Amino acid sequence: MSITNEEAEKSARKPRIRDAEATKARILDAAKKEFAKNGLGGARVDVIAEKANANKRMIYHYFESKERLFQTVLEDAYIDIRTAEQKLKLDDLEPKAALAKLVQFTWEYYLKNPEFITLVNSENLHRAKHLKKSEVIKAASRKFVNMVGDILDRGAAQGVFRPGVDPVQLNITIAAIGYYYLTNRFTGSIIFERDLMAKEAIDERLQFNVDTIMRLVCA
């Protein structure tokens, strides 16, 4: 009996190994999910601590405040998508193929990372006050816009794209046709009386989006 109690005690006060980086990472992961689910205002710090299997005190130790934690989560999310975009190596592809691949990537990234969309929505509700402070994001974004600009230029030079398409407008449009569909999937499914998240619906939308962008830029 005494042995059983001892074992129970040991597993109760876990032989927790100290690891600052791992704890930080667990907090960030839990925070991303909680912020994405409930927004900055609706997220609960206690819930984040619990889900991270960490103590709430640690959140304030590592991240100072709820808002700073949100800012870190948001920055990480942007860095992640921009990094993934760079990895596509679109410069190595023919203009049309490159653009189609970007549309597909964007769609699939939003699908696989639904938190990204909700985080961005929440940030816009707060008038981008957290993103404003981040210089890293601005640099990464500039690189991205230039990449699309290069694709457009190459296509125009080859005569496959019409000239004069604004890369910013195009970027916004590529994001928009995927983002809107997914962020509004709940109200959309009611308004249009169709399950927008059914597999066929998702495949169909991707095709439609690629088609939309091609018709927009092709000569």
Next chain:
Amino acid sequence: MSITNEEAEKSARKPRIRDAEATKARILDAAKKEFAKNGLGGARVDVIAEKANANKRMIYHYFESKERLFQTVLEDAYIDIRTAEQKLKLDDLEPKAALAKLVQFTWEYYLKNPEFITLVNSENLHRAKHLKKSEVIKAASRKFVNMVGDILDRGAAQGVFRPGVDPVQLNITIAAIGYYYLTNRFTGSIIFERDLMAKEAIDERLQFNVDTIMRLVCA
């Protein structure tokens, strides 16, 4: 002095005329603004009461709960846009003109009613649980989708539009290219290092959107 005091007293406890409808309307208006600004979770009932120049008790008297109030605000918002769309009388216009007018209307409606976008975002954060309960909205939406379907059919019959365009996908796209630009105007202005809300930028985007939709459907 006594007269002055009397006057002060009178204006202090205002000779409020009782008017249930007016009070309800003031609450709804204040609620729309507060929900749009802070989302369902971030909105404060006390703030709504204060802005409405009403007592908090009245909110619960007329609307039962914060959530029911939100639902009412949301329903009203949807009814308003659907009503405005019907008033466009697009059936009286040539297919191309009708579609261009719809794109322009959608853009301008979002611009003039920024609360609409934020309310819909908030509702999607809550997985459309409030909209699900509303039958009125479903009927109005069906009418709207059919309207766009008719325009497409007329255009295809006349040979100005290519056949087989899905009215639901088209509707989603028309909404998307305006909605995304505006809901993400804060992060967008940072990412793209451009004031997306400058007059010229707004005009330019409308032209781009009309162009995008025309290229998408024209034969």
Next chain:
DNA sequence: CACTTAACGCACTAACTAGTTACTTCTTTA
């Protein structure tokens, strides 16, 4: 091994928040 540093956790608080109780005042109508 002693000692310092940093990770970790408990328990608290001050402020806030949705919703309510119990009341007063105005308006309508029998």
Next chain:
DNA sequence: TAAAGAAGTAACTAGTTAGTGCGTTAAGTG
């Protein structure tokens, strides 16, 4: 005009919530 009901209010409650004070325990260092 008296009674009834509806409009309106102030003050309260019970539960939450972001953020902290302070003590404990593990790990690296001389």
